[in-house]
Amino acid sequence: MQISTILASARYAYNNTPNTDSKLRAQYLTLIIRNRDNFKKSGTMKVEMEQGGTDLFFDLFVAMCNHMDDLKTIRSPFSSPFTR
Known part of the structure; x- marks a missing residue:
């Protein structure tokens, strides 16, 4: 699916x-x-x-931040507790 189609659908x-x-x-x-x-x-x-200036991009920003936070909590058993 094309990016423009996804964005148009999301905007709609x-x-x-x-x-x-x-x-x-x-x-x-x-x-x-x-x-x-x-x-x-x-x-x-x-x-x-x-x-910009739309709820879509604000929500996307928040979702990406949450996604990054989730990735930080999933740590390898071999990672140091001091590594962030």
Whole structure:
């Protein structure tokens, strides 16, 4: 699926659902995070983020931060407790 299609669908979902519809919105955030390598390379994503100011990109930022925090808690048994 093309990046522009995912972003257009996510934008549509955000514009046409109440803020309380977290399940649908979370699906788009998860899709973007799981495909982050493709999104990083996408000029479409850059343009969308530059336009910014939307709930979608704030939620994406929070989801990415949470994802990074989750990764930090999953540690290798061989890692030092002093390594962060």
